[in-house]
Amino acid sequence: MENVDVVVIGSGHNGLVSAFMLAEKGFRVLVLEKADLPGGASKSVEANGFVHDLYAMNIGLFLGSQFYEEYKEELLEHGFEPVVSDHPYASVFPDGTGLGIYQDREKTYQTLSAFSQGDADSWVRLNDYFDQTAPYFMPLMQMELPSFEAGKQFWKMYRHFKISGLLQLGSQLLQSPREFVDRWFTEKKMKSLIVPWGFHLDFAPDVSNGAVFPFLESVLNQRNGMAFSRGGIGQLMNSLIKGIEKRGGVVRTGADVDEILVEDGKAVGVKLTSGEIAYAKKAVIGNVTPTQLITRLLDQKKIDSSYVEKAKNYQYGPGTMMVHLELDSPLEWKAGEEYGDFAYIHIGPYVEDLSRTYTQSLNGVLPNSPLLVVGQPTTIDASRAPEGKHTLWIQVRALPASVKEDSLGEIAPGGWEDIKEAYAERVLDKLAHYAPNVREVLSHKIVLSPGDLEADNPNLVGGDSVSGSHHLHQNYAFRPVPGYSRYHTPIKNLYMVGAATWPGGGLNATSGYLLAHKLT
Template sequence: MAGDPDAIVIGSGPNGLVAACMLARAGLRVLVCEANPRRWGGALGSEEGTLPGFVHDVGAAFFPFPRISPAFRALDLEKQGVELCFAEFDSCHPAPDGSVACISRDLDLAARHFGDPRDGETFAALARWYRGVEPAVLGILLNTLPTLSPVLKLLPFGIFKLARILLSSGAGLARRLFRGEAARRVMPGLALHVDVGPRDPLGAALGFMLGMTATTGGYSIPRGGAQALADAMVADLRRHGGEIRLASRVERILTEGRRAVGVRLADGTELRAARRAVLADTAAASLLLDLVARDLVPARVVRFMERFPQGWGTFKVDWALSSPVPWSVPEARRAAVVHAGDSLDDLERFTAQVRRGELPDNPYLVIGQQSLFDPTRAPAGKHTLWAYSRVPSHPPGGWQAHADAFADRLDARIEGLAPGFRSTVLARRIVAPPDLEAMDANLVGGDLGGGSNAWHRQLVFRPLFPYFRHRMPVEGLYLCSSYAHPGAGVHGMCGYNAAQIVLRDLG
């Protein structure tokens, strides 16, 4: 890039890349600085992590938003070569007692496989209602706050139905809607993708949205690996004149007065932003405690960042398999994602154990079967498996003392639902919370959610009031990561919204 860029983006996670693409499409010269020396994408990536020829997603793996998020719709990644694969069942929720509930984009199919037939009809009816209001709901939940126009589209009755759902706890909503345990464990289980437990006040929103978007966007699987999404965004950035630099760790935001004007890299290189816009796809605390001079940040912000509420840690395992997982329930063999949570009581017990700092004895699992629907992920006849559980970030004695035993616990959990699973394992890779943070500094303590996703850490409180509209205390500095509204999930909207604010500020 000849001359200084107009804007600099720190970090090439999905939000950083979306922000960079939107700014480049608007005519700005954009430079993305990525610390990783080998690849871009942050937690959106893929690599051969177990055996040669077995491609594993390093973080995010299943994507409901490529066709429904305003950010990804604007980029139209499929038109740029991303191929999305889908399963018959997007999500399957089996239990050791043989009961099962499944979510599918085919609502008639979902109705027949959602536990009790009456619960199936209830779920399908809810999903049909959601399909009719999804654009307005996504407008309320994903766009830059405040978002009044989408609210008006739900008046007079839709807004009250949505509010009644979103103001519930996950367990409360499940018990109100469904009669059987199989159906009741689905949405509270989905909420445990982050640190939201079944009994948490106002905790129903995340599980509801993950369940509903599974019926619209589906849990898509990018052919070749999640890296395909990051690669497509980088290609779009370059087509519009932007650049990305690997092995370029930013260690300081350069300022003049109280305005950000560029960055200094770890090797001492200083890069200036001609239009004086710096966007950070970073952890909020890292940005305001480490990258910005302390005397430029209000004291109350510093105090809050020093005790910033992170979410739970994540313990992930990748397996190379000789054959598909031999699930006891046939529906699980046709599902993109299998969620292992036995009941509401089981999920509540799991939540309590993690919050006490204990390693759960019957871990809730999110299990991905990418290679069943994308044969490029493994050699012919072989398969990959991907799974994680939520855990305390720092168990007593540290992860080195617990990692192998806890991975064995995950093996046993799957074996209980799929007798014979262990005999299919060719290789196993353990990725404990410290490994995730070493891979991507934004995953503090293995937190995948950009900080806690409790209700009081959302909306105008994300990352803290009054900095919820992406502008940081230093003029010209913007937070565009999942630590900003609307938070966790590969939807790109944190970056998309931040880019709109930047463009507005630049006139």
């Protein structure tokens, strides 16, 4: 195998972003992907004329990234095209009603006013508070932590807010999602409209610092609309790969790295399971988790023992099931015809249900009523299905990695391969309560259990779809482990990017972008 300057292990989007930018600077870059399909947790498959985004689908963070700002035109030339729904998200409830948020701010206010004038006014105040604070704290999400640049941003925040304002902001962001919505709203349906955004990560209702994601996502998705990639998220990955290849880089799939080669404390290349060796003159970049580094890719005798101990304690959140449906006609929502136009519909239904589900999953219990994040991509992207037909993307949160018992006593404990179809039926039963025609219009379903997620992508341990818990002890400057938050490792020339590094999960393109700048 040809010697190169940089080897990237894994083709998740941050690995591709690093490869793209390093190739831009003239480095010879080789990306090695174990799976047959590139993209990591961001890839699409076609079946029966339908296109399914297997895992990630929302590209809003990517569209707000520094990388996209710089390379937007080229990505579009390579076939990537964002499509945006002006009906970004809603929640539906057991009594046949729903509550939705629109990109049109006035329509949103009118809708919320008809439901609760007090909560509508609180929504306006929340947006005002976002405008006052977000320009100061959101830039930190695109900076290394800790860093001189971040220090300057904190100083800027201090000068603007003074100590009292900083304490107020800190108090808001350190709240749990439940505390956050209790602070702003009074009606349980309104609270249930906001809280589920935390559960897209592992911020259950009662997890401290979990307020950050509901705060940001509830407002940003309303303002920007919900964005998907036309033709599937795989089109975005393909456009990144075309950019790499245009610059002389190579992306190989079906190439499983068996070992990172280390000489005198320095990463010098990788060995594949095929026996091939690729030497890297400048860097080896792992789009991996610390768990993979110490258990699969490195000889622990060659790593600092304190790092090994920290990496062993790296924690994963609860698992996720993905259910993809192919429909002969649209769902008929009890809440009303308009709910067929929303990009995402959350079915909790209430905050207390999410809290119970999280506790059940941590205790190894199959939840009786998990959160369903129901994506309806064909409402804005008809190219994903044959004419007149539709796809449904259902993220089921949160599930145990290993099942000890069933909360309802209906499913015998066992491996996920044995029970996933039975649990998927529970998911469909729940969906049918809100959209009764689902089984009538269903032509085919694809079920991916937590075990399937990990089998496809070893970063998704236990089916954790965001590659590691985002709780306070393992976030910010503590991600992935204390002392190694700036994409480096104890081994010279060996770096990490991806969801296991700051700023964590989501299609944000940040770690790949920041590391590429560091290396140039």
